[in-house]
Amino acid sequence: MRTSEEIYHRVRWDTRFDPARFVLGVAQRGTVPKRVPLPRFTPGGDIPWHRVLFIEADGEVVWDRSSGVDRIDATEAGRVRAPRRLPSPYFVSRTPYAFSAPDAAWAPVSEDAPAPAPSSGPLTLLTWNTLWDRYDSDRIDTARRRPLLLDALRAADADVIALQEAEPALLALLSAAPWVREGYTLGADPAGRDVADCGLLLLSRVPVREAGLHALGPHKAVAAVVVDGPGGPVTVAATHLSSDHSPDGARRRDAELADLATGLAAVEGELALLGDFNDGGDTPQDRLGMTDAWSRVHGPDDRTPTFDPSVNPLAAVSSLTGRVSRLDRVLVRPEGLRPASAVLLGDVPAPDGLYVSDHFGVRVELAADAAEEAAETDPAEEARAAGIVRRVAAALPEGRVHLAGSRRMGCALPGADVDLVAALPGAVDLPGVRLRLAAALPDAEGPREVTGARVPGLRFTLDGLGVDLVTVATGDLTPAAAVSRRAELGGAAATALSAVSDAEAVLAAADPHRAAFTRLAREVKGWARARGLDSAPCGGLPGLAWSVLAARTAHESGDLPPLPLLRHFFATWAAWDWDRAAGLDRPEGPDGAADTVVPPLTVLTPTAPVRSCTTQVSPAGRDLVAEELFRAWEILESAPDSGPVPRAQLHAPPPLHARHAAWAIVSVRHGADEGRFRGRLLALLAALAEAGSPDAHAWPRPCGADASHVQYAIGLGRTPPDGARLAEIGARLLRGIPEAGLRRADRAQAPDLR
Template structure:
């Protein structure tokens, strides 16, 4: 029979065993043995080996001193059942916990629990929260903690990594509804991990495993492996020694050496977040990782995250008064790349109180899409952000949601300080992006904007002036900027809310949304200026379907989508709000809540319903008769049967083309008044010559005569030079794609 010391070290250092599965029984005088989780036991500490009475693994006794049982090699108890990405013995495993509503408690996440769908992007947040151990009478913790909770909620991060966390803060977080509803805690909330090392990880992305490695007294690295659309990613957090410690620089050097060895053994993508207490390049150089802030903002951007000159809380603890960028998000990945990086908590309350002595850092990463263009889009976001360093540039729309079709536009919203001078913004972009083609201001928009082509993709950039409000908080506080600005900024929150609405099946949503939008594009239903549904509306419908039935295989899920919406009563709104008088209402998911379908006419609603029924019938037939050819589902519609005549519009490309598209809804309304309520504008041009682009408008079953059509065209195309409209009969129906 082996000794208790031998059993302990066998479990601790043999990679085939999971220490978190083991409990040790320790003798206590006059009472039953104390049960101690093996990872909590300290060899050579206060408990001598002869007081260890037994070892249990997964509830089974595998070693017992009194009976002589020693069967640790004869049982599967305590064994690692799936390969771990956090290598043992460097990491000691921890058990992630999630809030269980029926039990009204935080309970362990079962290893075999079905994983929710994986996210299409990864938003990471690191923040040193300033614990209350020192100078408690000068840092107003009671007032700061609610500010911190509000800021964390507004940050909308997939993984939250906190340093200088305390049990009191942990208790506040775990009692907060939005945390309970969406996040998993990396370890047992009843344990000592947070109290001992001050590190805290929360993830709303599925957590595959968790672990802890101690670097020294009160210093550690905590880690979780989360599932993303790009595969498993290790997200870790640390807090290195500061110069307040004796020999702080020497201790940091040893901690970095320890981290470099441990992280190098982790397979795949690794993110390390935290307070490195080093304002230079040493951490990323020693660890062989990239600094996400530098990737997004440029290597010369040294924006501080700890600034005693502006933040009185930082001045309390600073030894030098020097501003430094201590807080980082370091990245080691071939698949994920940072597309945005911003400070949080750098704006005080009106009476001058900051959330912490450090500012938070939020980084968003995205991966490559199926056609590879996502990496190009991410690079565009990075370069536009670098050109506007005082602002905050957000990808929106399908790019943000991860469901962009090949060649889709790159839609951006830039929150810019002050008055958001559009001319100055254009000049900065021109200087930073000399290869951009056709950089111009967008006319007729409710908010200013710029349009250009870069790397083969069209970029639409909406700019929002935030005045005295920091661009970093503009999305969260958008309603303070007026309705127009709030509507523009809600494109960011709308996209995030659509992803959240798809939970727990985000991966299914992104696949479904792409399929649905490809179908809508092929059938000519995808353009709001032409009276169809915009991408946001299709995404809202896809997210709702994925949430309800995302565990179905792809084809049954697509069939479920069309079955659901083909029979939908369009007198009912989709979303939280009133339908009003619109024929079809899909509401935006975040404030200011509004219909994104106000352009749909009664005839347009009927056409959309007809198309949904057609697709449903095709897929139902496939369920009985066999596979559905994609060409049948996404075949061009029989336009020669729908329209008795056509209006062919010729317009110069560029600005004039944009003006014409801006008048399409008015043109369709005029045709309806003239007796053609089922007129339908095809969303894309069907032809072009050296000077003009041609668009086709089907005039329905009862088209106006040539004179009435000419009168409508003259009125609606007035002011667009060289624009022309002619009538074509059914036999001359254009070939549309």
Template sequence: MRTSEEIYHRVRWDARFDPARFVLGVAQRGTVPKRVPLPRFTPGGDIPWHRVLFFEADGEVVWDRSSGVDRIDATDAGRILAPRRLPSPYFISRTPHMFSAPEAAWTPVPEDAPAPAPVAPLTVLTWNTLWDRYDSDRIDTARRRPLLLDALRAADADVIALQEAEPALLAMLLAAPWVREDYTFWADPAGRDVADCGLLLLSRVPVREAGLHVLGPHKAVAAVVVDGPDGPVTVAATHLSSDHSADGAARRDAELTDLATGLAAVEGEVTLLGDFNDGGDTPQDRLGMTDAWSRVHGADDRTPTFDPSVNPLAAVSSLTGRVSRLDRVLVRPERLRTVSAVLLGDVPAADGLYVSDHFGVRVELAAGAADEVRADAAEEAWEDAAEEACAADVVRRVAAALPEGRVHLAGSRRMGCALPGADVDLVAALPGEVNPPAVRERLAAALPDAVDLHEVTGARVPGLRFGLGGLKVDLVTVATGGLAPAGAVAGRAGLGEAAATALSAVSDADAVLAAADPHRDAFAGLAREVKGWARARGLDSAPCGGLPGLAWSVLAARTAHESGDLPPLPLLRHFFATWATWDWDHPVGSATAAGTGGLPLTVLTPTAPVRTCTAQVSPAGRDLLAEELFRAWEVLQSADDAGPVPRALLRTPPPLHTQHTAWALASVRPGPDEGRLRGRLLALAAAFAGAGAPDSRIWPRPLTDDGLVGYAIGLGGTPPDGHRLAEIGTEILRGIPDASLTRVEISGLRSAGDPAFAL
């Protein structure tokens, strides 16, 4: 017979059980056992395990201490028999209640209740109602509550989500005739959910499921699954910690991480409403969702929902007087589109009293996101075409400036799989010897609109970098001696290893395209999706221990060659399934290269000189890659094959602040030394591994703060101490003026503005 503790944790964390359907019997001195709902029991709290006498599920005893009964695995009691959209154990289920006129009471919604036809569009409303726990003598709660009920009724919303709700407000709503006639309450009105977390959900469309997840003290996310215009929609409501709380920013950050994890497991359409206490773009970036207001009014529209300059109630509660858009409706639409988004309560009553210190937000969602996706795809295709035309013009102009040579386009733009804003990689084969300063002068004269034209220092082959036509250009120059430039790519083996490697960027791109045959178009689309995912997850930078673009292209070409007749989303799913289960002891590539044995991961270049392009990947980096590939595969498992790629979920930035307890920042003054710092990042990672931190991770996006540019480095589970860190910095960064390696707090990194670190 298992212990009561084992039974509790089995029910709480096994997704096959619904904890809300279990009750514990707790011994009380001199009286009958107290019955405690399992979700309200606190392990390790005031009640020791030996006082737990029995467990019931759906009224059936499934474990009993005195009789030795342990049949939790022998019964269907408490089990989730139908798949849930609000997955357990993240969400603890709640029982929706509706008003029964014959019984004159709010009663549980019958499981077999007939479902009326869903309405279209679906309207959702969020409003922070301003409870009177603070400054009650200054906010006129008694006068405001009737105004709120009138405003809610007039809003005519299908789902109402309120924050800072209190039992008194709940009682007023449940007594209102229009609520009783049309709306379902998401939980048991007699429970403590509203009192504990201040969240309240009402729905006048059929509620399939309801649930609650606690984020922390007095903070939670409440959710219902309702019938929307085109199938089920999960509508969730939350209220994140404010700066009134001690360490509010850190608490918000932890709450967002928690939400991102939980909502990622929810299938289909998700709408998250509430007061996020963040006036920036961090919530939608961290959650991989879209702001409905921005969808309607544009990304530059910052209309506030909290405005102390006009609303006296906001002035009472504001710490800074800052005008902010704190209240949002965030959407993860696959089949829905945002029709409208408007404010509520932004005009006071005749006597000047506002309903709340926040304005409400009402959003309409309608079927037809496919049209929106097609429009976005058409705009994206137009932008891609314009960018490719600009890249072609760059090639033409550089070739005209160096008429004696042969200028080749290389890299992702040659393969047709470049992401927006990708560099234009060029290889110029020039006769005789190369004089980099002379080449620079000629380009400066021929390209007067070139920006920041400079030589690349420390490269094995001379090169220049500059901006032209809004694109960054990376030009490598190869001296061909007596060999005609037109034959340099084919005859590269005779020009030395460095020159041959530079010229193979051209032949490698052509070989990748050939390897994708007969599905080159499928390859291009697949490679773009994969590279966009890798960029968002921080897996795409060779100088930081990730895979370069060529490696991702090689993997995508192989997948397309084998399965390119699949539609885009199944093809992408097949890509992640293939490489998530790949045995990395086996190199990827048809050729062989010396010195690749024993590497954690090997992807070979397709043409001579054949070499691995993944030698920089550490064992920890390989494990991270496998984990990320599995995650992406799981995200796509539930996606509709006929629908668009769920990029918002796929490209959610990783929760870096939870993966490393200690961080370092390698930084330098902006300027030419940035490249030298970047070139030593792998040496830093190797030094950390030697110091007992093999699982360190370099985030590949540079962070700029306090006049410095740098790279954040997570120091893994066993970070070196401050003294050893200083030694490593002194040793590895020697010779780079003003370069430093310092231990930093994660909050300092997040302030630098990168989505992976943003609050």
């Protein structure tokens, strides 16, 4: 029989065992043995080996001193069940904890429990040094700051939150917060000593596969979790290196970085390291061979500080030098993920001047990389879009603000709107929401209520991007549960909330080729925009429809190179029988019946309530889409596989002069009137079809504008109505839109549309 010391070291250093699943029974005088988790036991410490009476794994006794049991090699108990990404012995295993509502307590996450749906779309990470209360407690107003911090963390809407200088009191506040209990997993036991010992706390709302901790020295460590990210597992680690307040701080940081470089080199796959590095230069990323996400997004010359004693009184209290520095970083190992946005949090004080912490938080969005994406995306625009989401969420803290549409799917074209769905408790007071947003977003331009929508909404421009905000009243449901339980809220609300689940389903359906889907969807949507096929209000296909078709193509053939994959897309859908509905799975109609005839063209939404998202496409519109798909297919058939995508040919303007014998030019005022006109476009096209112009086609973008008015062009097809009939249609359908005008232009006066 081996000794307890031998068994301990066998478990601790043999990579086949998971130390987090072992417990030591330690003798106590006059009472039952004390149960000590093996990772918390200190060899050579206060407890001598002879007091270890038994060792359990997964509830099974694998070693027992009194009976002579020694069966650690004869059982599967305590064995690693899947290859670990946090290598042992560098990382000591920790057990993630999730809140159990039935038990009203935090409970270990069982390895056997079915995992939630994996993350789709970008992975958002947040790091924040929260300023603990150990020093200068009479000058930093912790009691008032903590509620501000919880509100800011909730509004950040991050998938993984990494906190430094966390304390048991902050852990208690977070673990009691309903939004944390409902949505997040803790990277360690909330009743354990990890937070008290090293001040690090990780929270994740995406599935946590494993967790671990490595001590760098007294009160210094690196904590890590492995989560489901876009395309697979991602290791997210958090650390807080020694500051110059520590004796010989620079030397200690150097040793800590050397330790990290050795340990993290053994971590396979995607890796992000977050935290306060207490170094304003490039040493951390250089020593670790990692990329600074902020520099990747904003450029290497951007030195925006995260610790600024010149503006933040809390930083002035703790600063030794008064130096402005970027101490807080998100470092990534550039593999399959790329930083898409990076923004500061907490850099604006509360109305009374109080800051959340002496450090600003850093929120970074990581997106799946693709070979050609860098040339097609604008990191600065993505950063602005992410900032808009954060600011709107902060303005509506009682609700849950979801990003939807192409930006959630990662396939937005330049200048695309930011589509948001806000689930708000109780009933929605839209004028009140508008006033609150106006107060919180004073730089928002042209805010207006959306009329004629199924649920209330607002449209405005912020930071140069259009924002489309839909509001949904959740009644007695919590906003956090609104998307998953949307059917309980009625048809209109369920449809609005399904914009969120639809985007997630499209990404999931593209597996295992999400990067290929992103690239393909952008190519297809760029082509559709150039050819005027991309606007549902104008009788074209919405972005969701093109994304559904691209996701299905990527799932089936995403291992093809970019040009052959694009060719396969057009070949598939050019030859499609549009008497059948198209969707992510087999053809079916909205009622679920296979091969249901749903003319003229139907693309189904991916999630309930399942419906057609192309009801606005007319028979002539279907014929036009089919014609354009065939044209693109023919162009790509003649292109060599090894060459670039022939975008100049694909995106050439359509032959509008040949398609239309005359035009209707509509002029409306900027702002709300333009929105009202676009809302009547389908009715206008239907009236033109009744008047003998079934092939009329509205160009989706303005063809001209001045300081007060904007112009749209409607091609009247090969058999346009005469001037009198056109005037009658315009007078009837533009009634109620002040200063709206319609004039006829013959072929020679056709506008130049791009």
